Each structure stands twice: as C-alpha cells, then as structure tokens.
Amino acid sequence: MAGERIAFRCSACGGATLGLLGGITRSADMLRVRCTCGESALDVKKKGNGGLHLSVPCVYCRDNHGFSLSLDAEREDNTVRLPCPFSNMDIAFIGNEESVTKELERTGEELMRVIRSFEGEELSDIQPSDADEGDVCDPAVYDTVNFLVRDLEAEGRLTCPCGEPKPELRFSDEGIQVFCTSCGASYTFYAKSGAMAESYLSLDSLELS
Ligand SMILES: [Zn+2]
Ligand SMILES: [Zn+2]
Ligand SMILES: [Zn+2]
Known part of the structure; x- marks a missing residue:
C-alpha cells in the first residue's frame, strides 16, 4: 500500500488531483489532499479497526x-474505484500511479460526454444549481443574524437552559442555526x-x- x-x-x-496514500498507513491518522484551486479536498481518516x-x-x-x-481487502486488478452513490460515476481511485492516471483519463472523457449530453459547456451546467445552495451561504444572511444574536446577547435577552449561553452560528440546511457551545441548545433562523x-x-x- x-x-x-x-x-x-x-x-x-x-x-x-493525485495524492500519495502511503503516509497514512504508517504514521499519520489523517490525510488531506487538496486541489490546487483550493476549493475542494479529499480527506482520509484512519479508523479504529484499521480501515479508512x-x-x-x-x-x-x-x-x-x-x-x-x-x-487489506482483496482487490481485482489492484485498483479501487469509488462511485458516486447518486450518479454511479467513478469519482476517486486508489492504485498505482499508472492505473489511477488511466482512470482519470477515462473519467475525464466520461465527464465531457455527460456535459455534452446536457448540451452544456462547463461543469456548472451539470451540477446542482446555485439557486438553493448559494442562498444558504449568503453572507448577508449570516451578517444579519449574527448582528441580531450579538445584540440580544449583549442586552441579556438571549436565554438558554444552561443559564450561561455562549452562542455560535452555523449554516444549516434551513438557514442559520444559533447554538450554545456550553449546552448545545439551539434555535434555527429559517432564512x-x-x-x-x-x-x-x-x-x-x-x-x-
Ligand atoms: Zn479545483
Ligand atoms: Zn455524487
Ligand atoms: Zn447553553
């Protein structure tokens, strides 16, 4: 390996992007392979039972x-292919350099075919639209909720079962969730x-x- x-x-x-998997099996418990664009990364974590x-x-x-x-699973032809559970397209590979490079070429062509079959020109044409996701991560929403929460907190009008709320914000599917880092109580802003x-x-x- x-x-x-x-x-x-x-x-x-x-x-x-190609990374070296070897390190994790020897010393590190975690490996992150990041794309040079910085927008996505593959994470590998070692599990207790020796798996990944x-x-x-x-x-x-x-x-x-x-x-x-x-x-240590037995592998046919020594290449592991990981398919997207929704599209069933192979999205990641483990193997020797030659075999994963070949897989990347194959799936690159596959990807181009999919894009063309949707009469698209680029990646964004086949991906889920920005409409829902973009709004959830709208920084204006975060700023507004953050402002409100800090204001209520400063005036003692934010209450929590633990009596000492330490509110933090995070994005959720519905909008933004305020949660207490002391006790975990929360409130969701559907925004x-x-x-x-x-x-x-x-x-x-x-x-x-
Ligand atoms: Zn990238
Ligand atoms: Zn997928
Ligand atoms: Zn609390």
Whole structure:
C-alpha cells in the first residue's frame, strides 16, 4: 500500500488531483489532499479497526461523499474505484500511479460526454444549481443574524437552559442555526435570503432550547 496513489477530480474546477496514500498507513491518522484551486479536498481518516474513512469531492453533486474502505481487502486488478452513490460515476481511485492516471483519463472523457449530453459547456451546467445552495451561504444572511444574536446577547435577552449561553452560528440546511457551545441548545433562523433574515430583526428576545 506504501506507494499507492489516491486520485480524485475537484468538485469546483474539475481538475484532477493525485495524492500519495502511503503516509497514512504508517504514521499519520489523517490525510488531506487538496486541489490546487483550493476549493475542494479529499480527506482520509484512519479508523479504529484499521480501515479508512474517505470523504471524496464529487464532481457531479458538487458535494463530498463518504466511503469506508478496508486496508487489506482483496482487490481485482489492484485498483479501487469509488462511485458516486447518486450518479454511479467513478469519482476517486486508489492504485498505482499508472492505473489511477488511466482512470482519470477515462473519467475525464466520461465527464465531457455527460456535459455534452446536457448540451452544456462547463461543469456548472451539470451540477446542482446555485439557486438553493448559494442562498444558504449568503453572507448577508449570516451578517444579519449574527448582528441580531450579538445584540440580544449583549442586552441579556438571549436565554438558554444552561443559564450561561455562549452562542455560535452555523449554516444549516434551513438557514442559520444559533447554538450554545456550553449546552448545545439551539434555535434555527429559517432564512435563506437577506430579506428573510431581516424579518427576524424585530425579535426582542431569543430562547435557545
Ligand atoms: Zn479545483
Ligand atoms: Zn455524487
Ligand atoms: Zn447553553
């Protein structure tokens, strides 16, 4: 396994990246292979039972998928192919340099065919649209909710079962979640647009539960 390469295609730019898998089997517990564009990374974690857990960028879903892998499984032709669970397209490979390079060439052509069959020209034409995802991560929404939460906190109008709320914010599927880092209680702002977030500004107290 020492000289084995791990390869994937970046979910943001479509570029192929090759990393060395060997290190993780010897000393490190975790390995991150990042695309040169910086927008996506493949993570490998060592599990207790000696297996590996992989988080792999998917060029078709623009998201990462999780895979579990045993280190010493018998492998046909020594190449492991990891398929996207939704499109069933191979998105990552483990094997020697020659075999993973070949797989990347094959799947690169496959990708171009898929893009063309959608009459598209680039990656974004086949990926889930920006409409939903972009809004969730709208920085204006975050700023508005953050402003409101800090304001309520400063005035003692943010309450929590633990009595000492330490609120933090994170993006969730629905919008933005405020959670207490002391006790885990939370409140979700169902806001995906600046306007939706602003409708919360009239809130004069907030109770995490
Ligand atoms: Zn990239
Ligand atoms: Zn996928
Ligand atoms: Zn709390």
